[in-house]
Amino acid sequence: MTEDSAPTAAALEPDLAQIISCVGGYDPKALPVAMAKEVIGRFVQPLRVAERVDLRAALGRVLAEDVVAPMDVPAHDNSGMDGYALHGADLGADGAAVLRVVGKGLAGHEFTGAVPAGTCVRIMTGAVLPGGCDTVVPQEFCQVVGDAVHIPPGVLKQGDNARKRGEDLRAGQPSVSSGRLLRPADIGLIASLGQAEVMVWRRLRVAFLSSGDELRSIGQPQEPGSVYDSNRYTLWAMLQRLGCEVLDLGVVRDDPALLESALRLATENADAVITSGGVSVGEADYMRQIMAKLGDVAFWRIAMRPGRPMAFGRIASRGHNAVLFGLPGNPVAVMVTFYHFVRDALLHMMGAKAKSLPLLPVVAQADLRKRPGRTEFQRAVIHPLPDGRYSARITGDQGSGILRSMSEADGFLVLHHDQGSVRAGEMVDFLPFEGLV
Numbered sequence: 001m002t003e004d005s006a007p008t009a010a011a012l013e014p015d016l017a018q019i020i021s022c023v024g025g026y027d028p029k030a031l032p033v034a035m036a037k038e039v040i041g042r043f044v045q046p047l048r049v050a051e052r053v054d055l056r057a058a059l060g061r062v063l064a065e066d067v068v069a070p071m072d073v074p075a076h077d078n079s080g081m082d083g084y085a086l087h088g089a090d091l092g093a094d095g096a097a098v099l100r101v102v103g104k105g106l107a108g109h110e111f112t113g114a115v116p117a118g119t120c121v122r123i124m125t126g127a128v129l130p131g132g133c134d135t136v137v138p139q140e141f142c143q144v145v146g147d148a149v150h151i152p153p154g155v156l157k158q159g160d161n162a163r164k165r166g167e168d169l170r171a172g173q174p175s176v177s178s179g180r181l182l183r184p185a186d187i188g189l190i191a192s193l194g195q196a197e198v199m200v201w202r203r204l205r206v207a208f209l210s211s212g213d214e215l216r217s218i219g220q221p222q223e224p225g226s227v228y229d230s231n232r233y234t235l236w237a238m239l240q241r242l243g244c245e246v247l248d249l250g251v252v253r254d255d256p257a258l259l260e261s262a263l264r265l266a267t268e269n270a271d272a273v274i275t276s277g278g279v280s281v282g283e284a285d286y287m288r289q290i291m292a293k294l295g296d297v298a299f300w301r302i303a304m305r306p307g308r309p310m311a312f313g314r315i316a317s318r319g320h321n322a323v324l325f326g327l328p329g330n331p332v333a334v335m336v337t338f339y340h341f342v343r344d345a346l347l348h349m350m351g352a353k354a355k356s357l358p359l360l361p362v363v364a365q366a367d368l369r370k371r372p373g374r375t376e377f378q379r380a381v382i383h384p385l386p387d388g389r390y391s392a393r394i395t396g397d398q399g400s401g402i403l404r405s406m407s408e409a410d411g412f413l414v415l416h417h418d419q420g421s422v423r424a425g426e427m428v429d430f431l432p433f434e435g436l437v
């Protein structure tokens with residue numbers, strides 16, 4: 001049920017200048033990271049085109065409507081242990097009892113007979129609790145002599161090891177909310193309701209290209225002064241992980257006509273366009289003038305390191321429009337600007353209600369030089385300390401072209417806008433790259 005004909009949400013987006021004036025005057029040559037994030041956050045809008053997919057195909061997609069439990073889960077009181085189901089009222093004040101076994105209940109094979117006072121039922125984990133039983137004694141806690149179960153004092157109280165009907169989900173209760181980027185637990189939870197399909201927002205289409213005469217694609221011969229294009233690979237990989245549909249437009253030479261046709265093609269076929277390179281003020285950087293020609297684009301120098309130049313806005317071609325991110329060319333700067341600006345914006349466009357990522361305090365292993373007035377994202381590895389904290393060490397040279405500094409790292413050390421230098425032994429914020437996936 002994809003609605004390809006629906007207008008792109010970009011058409012409804014507000015004017016960039018208007019947002020910038022709301023956020024308050026700023027110097028586009030030294031824009032604080034937080035302000036750039038705010039402008040981007042206000043500008044981009046969710047797509048809001050839904051489609052129905054099989055539950056397994058929904059992993060990593062964004063839920064478009066609340067999933068409501070049609071029934072209680074579990075649907076019946078059941079045993080949480082292998083042991084004996086009993087009436088808690090039969091336990092003595094000290095928890096002891098001697099009970100006669102009157103039957104057996106297995107998961108999927110319920111015991112349907114009566115369980116009179118003073119008796120119990122052999123029961124396995126997940127089996128329905130028989131006739132009024134409200135307590136389960138684990139088998140390892142008791143002794144069986146003939147057909148009698150002896151429960152010693154002090155090991156059990158009424159209600160123990162009994163799972164209650166509806167304790168996981170209650171009928172009518174929203175169990176997974178719209179806007180959730182679906183993870184394995186959500187897929188399992190929806191399956192526990194017996195639901196085979198879910199409504200998700202359609203995938204975001206993101207086109208990307210690299211610009212620069214020096215760039216060669218993998219498979220092309222290297223020449224003096226050339227470098228292999230790595231940005232298209234890191235961008236591809238980061239977009240894959242976000243669950244976007246990607247459109248790779250290759251390397252585009254520093255040529256105004258080629259750049260214009262590539263940007264138009266991107267705009268006509270994608271919701272968002274990401275470029276790398278050509279947004280600083282170098283001589284062959286035609287990117288800026290073409291972007292300005294095609295739309296409503298702001299050119300910023302963000303007060304951050306790495307990754308200062310960035311273009312952001314909306315470009316249009318033949319009735320289609322797309323959100324534009326013009327990232328710097330340096331390979332580390334591309335990743336840093338993607339993670340700190342583009343990722344949030346794309347998640348928002350995808351309809352995801354994502355929480356901001358947690359920063360963990362870690363101990364700086366060595367002095368970190370930093371001047372207030374810009375945000376720095378240094379790459380670091382962390383190691384556990386005997387006191388339970390983690391210490392962080394920078395991954396060598398932090399040049400914005402040194403991709404190894406990212407590859408080796410466990411995450412970013414985030415040195416905030418107003419923060420100054422950090423001394424060895426002081427705490428500093430760390431943003432890990434990996435979570436449970």
Ligand code: AMP
Pocket residue numbers: 210211212214215227228229230231232276277278279280282328329330331401
């Ligand atoms: P630019 O922003 O175009 O001035 O590029 C800045 C630096 O990043 C230059 O050293 C470029 O060679 C390098 N660079 C730009 N694009 C890429 C790319 N796609 N892959 C690897 N390096 C790049």
Ligand code: MG
Pocket residue numbers: 211212213277278282329
């Ligand atoms: Mg260039």
